[in-house]
Amino acid sequence: MTNQTNDSLIAIKGLRKAFGKQKVLDGINLQVAKGETVAVLGRSGGGKSVLLKLLIRLQTPDSGSIRIAGEEITRLEEKQLNDVRKKIGFLFQQAALYDSLTVEENVAFPLRRHTNQSAAEQKDRVHELLADVEMDQDLEKLPSQISGGMQKRVGLARALALDPEILLFDEPTAGLDPITATEIGNLILELKKKRHLSAIVVTHDVQGAKAYSDRMVLLHNGTIQAEGSLAELQRSEDGFVAQFVGYGSK
Amino acid sequence: MIYPAIFVLAAAISGSLAASRARMRLNFPKNLFTLVFEWFGELGFFCARLFRAALVPPYEFGELLRQCDEIGSKSLPLVALAGAATGVVLSLQTRDSLIRFGAKSFLPSVIVFSIIKESGPIITGLIVSGRVGAGIGAQLGSMKVTEQIDAMEASAVDPYKFLVATRVLACILMLPLLTLASDFCGIFMGWIANMLAEPISLRLFLESGFKNALFSDFIPPTLKTMVFGFIIGLVSCFQGMRTLRGTEGVGRSATSSVVLSSLFVVVADVLLVRLILTIWG
Ligand SMILES: Nc1ncnc2c1ncn2[C@@H]1O[C@H](COP(=O)(O)OP(=O)(O)OP(=O)(O)O)[C@@H](O)[C@H]1O
Ligand SMILES: [Mg+2]
Numbered sequence: 085m086t087n088q089t090n091d092s093l094i095a096i097k098g099l100r101k102a103f104g105k106q107k108v109l110d111g112i113n114l115q116v117a118k119g120e121t122v123a124v125l126g127r128s129g130g131g132k133s134v135l136l137k138l139l140i141r142l143q144t145p146d147s148g149s150i151r152i153a154g155e156e157i158t159r160l161e162e163k164q165l166n167d168v169r170k171k172i173g174f175l176f177q178q179a180a181l182y183d184s185l186t187v188e189e190n191v192a193f194p195l196r197r198h199t200n201q202s203a204a205e206q207k208d209r210v211h212e213l214l215a216d217v218e219m220d221q222d223l224e225k226l227p228s229q230i231s232g233g234m235q236k237r238v239g240l241a242r243a244l245a246l247d248p249e250i251l252l253f254d255e256p257t258a259g260l261d262p263i264t265a266t267e268i269g270n271l272i273l274e275l276k277k278k279r280h281l282s283a284i285v286v287t288h289d290v291q292g293a294k295a296y297s298d299r300m301v302l303l304h305n306g307t308i309q310a311e312g313s314l315a316e317l318q319r320s321e322d323g324f325v326a327q328f329v330g331y332g333s334k
Numbered sequence: 335m336i337y338p339a340i341f342v343l344a345a346a347i348s349g350s351l352a353a354s355r356a357r358m359r360l361n362f363p364k365n366l367f368t369l370v371f372e373w374f375g376e377l378g379f380f381c382a383r384l385f386r387a388a389l390v391p392p393y394e395f396g397e398l399l400r401q402c403d404e405i406g407s408k409s410l411p412l413v414a415l416a417g418a419a420t421g422v423v424l425s426l427q428t429r430d431s432l433i434r435f436g437a438k439s440f441l442p443s444v445i446v447f448s449i450i451k452e453s454g455p456i457i458t459g460l461i462v463s464g465r466v467g468a469g470i471g472a473q474l475g476s477m478k479v480t481e482q483i484d485a486m487e488a489s490a491v492d493p494y495k496f497l498v499a500t501r502v503l504a505c506i507l508m509l510p511l512l513t514l515a516s517d518f519c520g521i522f523m524g525w526i527a528n529m530l531a532e533p534i535s536l537r538l539f540l541e542s543g544f545k546n547a548l549f550s551d552f553i554p555p556t557l558k559t560m561v562f563g564f565i566i567g568l569v570s571c572f573q574g575m576r577t578l579r580g581t582e583g584v585g586r587s588a589t590s591s592v593v594l595s596s597l598f599v600v601v602a603d604v605l606l607v608r609l610i611l612t613i614w615g
Contacts, residue, residue: 142484166490180485183477194489242489 092151093118093250093282094139099148100306101134108134110306112148121276121283123293125328126303132286133177135303136252139284140169152250170198173248177255177286179239181227187214187238188223194245213241216271218264233260240268244275251275251283257292265292272296290314290329302328380572384502387494397500405466405501406508410515416461417516420453421445421523429531442543445524450547451555454517456603459562462509463596467570470501471591474574475584483575498575502567509563510556517556554610561606562599569595 092115099112108131116122126132137143139150141157150157155168181190191210195201201209214220217237227235240256256272257265273296275281287293293300294314301311302325310317310325317329428444474497477483486493525539570591577587 137484140488142487162492166492169488169490172488174485174488176481176485176488178481180481182482182485183480184473193491197489197491246489 091118092116093120093153094284095149095151096139097149099135099138099150100146101131101138101143102146107306109138109145112303112306112308114301114308116282116284118282119276119280120299121272121281121285121297123297123300124284124286124303125288125290125293125300126286127328128288130303131306132303133254136174136254136284136286139252140172140174141165170246171248172250172252173243173246175236175239175243175251175253175256177258179227179232179235181235181238181242183227186224186226187219187230190227190238191241191245194242198246209245210241213244214238216244217241217268233264236260237264237268240271247279249279249281251281251285253283253285253287255286255288257287257289265289266295269296300329304328376576377568377572380575381568383494384498384568384571387492388499388503390495394496394500397496398503401500401504402508404469405462405504406511409462409465409508409512412465413458413461413512413516414519416457417449417454417519418523420457420516421449421520421525422527424448424453424520425524425527429528439542441528442525442539443546445528446521446540446543446547447551449520449524450517450552452607454520455513455555455559455562456599458509458513458516459559459566459599459603460596462505462512462562463566463599464592466505467566467591467595468588470567470570471574472584472588474498474571475577475587476581478575478577479580479584493575498571501571502564505563505567506560507563509559509566513556513559550614554614558603558606558610561602565598565602566595569598 094114094116096112096114099109100107101109112135114122124132124135134143138145139152139157141160145158148158152168153171155164157165157168160168181187182193185193188207188210191213192206195206195209199206211220211223214223217240219234219237219241222230222234227238230238236256236259240253243251243253251272253272257268260268269292272283272285276283276296285293285297290300299311300314300317302309302317304324310320310322314329317325320326320329424445425441428448429438429441432438432441432444474483477497483493483497486496521540521543525534525536528534528539573587573591573594577583
């Protein structure tokens with residue numbers, strides 16, 4: 085399933101990032117085709133969140149190239165960069181909701197800035213988005229008044245607000261009960277089917293990822309140690325890889 | 335005015351020493367001199383980015399209005415109170431001195447001139463540095479450490495435009511208005527305090543107070559508070575946006591916003607007074 089075509093929607097080459105002496109990413113190569121969902125696995129502290137942030141230049145890489153929809157992210161001007169960012173739905177690991185805005189306003193924020201919809205249209209859209217993640221009950225609450233898993237779901241709704249072509253999700257199902265986690269997995273699957281989205285989903289939930297991803301990659305020691313389907317990873321010669329997915333799928 | 339200045343200086347020095355000691359602990363042997371240079375350098379870049387963000391459309395009028403309310407309306411009671419207190423104190427103190435020199439009839443003029451020319455603007459500047467500086471520093475700081483600023487960038491919204499430019503502009507717009515309010519309360523309470531000692535009608539008080547006042551006595555000191563507003567907004571947004579290391583960092587940003595903005599307000603005041611005297615004589 086490895087993809088070496090030039091028309092990948094996301095193409096990462098030789099990506100490196102260090103914090104001081106600590107090399108977090110040490111030559112990452114990864115391609116994601118249109119309509120493909122890639123699950124990124126790896127140990128805690130392995131640099132998965134850093135990888136996602138580099139993709140939309142919330143942090144700058146030390147070297148390497150990132151092409152998204154043909155644009156070299158590392159060299160874009162502010163304005164073009166923002167045009168690319170509008171096509172991407174980004175979910176933060178800690179949700180990162182605006183704590184002075186209500187749930188409803190959080191989801192409406194990107195709509196208010198980037199669309200010409202009327203207030204009523206925006207409201208409808210927000211409700212629809214929140215209903216998809218079953219969060220249409222607590223519209224007036226502040227992020228500090230809802231649970232961590234609920235914040236995650238609101239973050240998900242916000243990430244989907246602008247109908248992105250690419251999803252970058254940092255642990256969308258962490259901290260959720262099995263039922264909600266499965267529903268979020270189904271939502272990702274449905275989005276992919278309906279709108280042919282590309283996605284990179286960082287997760288620790290190997291079984292869940294199996295359901296919605298086309299391919300898994302295992303990030304270890306700053307590089308991609310293995311990639312393929314869950315079955316392929318389980319059959320890997322590399323002891324660490326087999327052990328990692330073995331534990332995860334028990 | 336010398337006491338607040340000394341206080342602020344002392345606070346600033348102790349603040350920056352504490353910061354440099356904190357860095358020492360982290361094996362960052364940098365001396366104060368390089369730290370100060372670095373700080374000004376970064377501030378310069380920050381300023382350039384701010385101007386770029388502020389000048390290019392689209393403009394965030396809704397957010398600007400909200401910040402004007404946050405910074406202006408909500409500081410009003412405190413500023414008015416401080417202005418009123420200054421008026422009372424000025425009236426009580428100068429009355430005594432003027433009687434001793436046999437110049438009691440100058441009292442209204444002395445109150446009006448000293449409030450309008452100096453105490454109104456600087457007291458407003460320092461009060462707003464405290465209230466708004468701490469607020470902005472802490473708010474932007476906690477948004478920074480909880481990745482809310484990153485989230486904004488991820489939504490393709492420039493935080494320099496949405497958060498920083500609106501706050502700085504609101505400070506610039508609100509300070510002259512707050513100063514007027516403070517001036518008004520000061521003069522009014524000066525009259526009240528004076529009246530308790532010696533009945534005089536408000537009209538007479540104002541007439542003799544403003545008798546020799548010109549428009550040019552009044553405009554420059556009020557407009558110079560726009561510079562104070564710029565300093566307060568800029569410095570506290572800068573401190574907030576460069577917050578590092580969790581809640582401890584947020585606390586440090588709030589403190590340093592207040593300390594540095596009051597320090598620069600005092601310094602700017604000295605320079606501006608000199609400038610105004612040179613230009614308007
Ligand atoms: N801003 C930063 N400054 C310094 N070091 C950082 C910074 N951000 C991340 N790191 C380091 O980079 C490494 C990778 O962090 P990252 O958050 O990407 O891990 P992760 O794979 O997402 O882990 P988890 O699964 O626990 O979320 C960590 O060791 C962390 O200490
Ligand atoms: Mg992470």
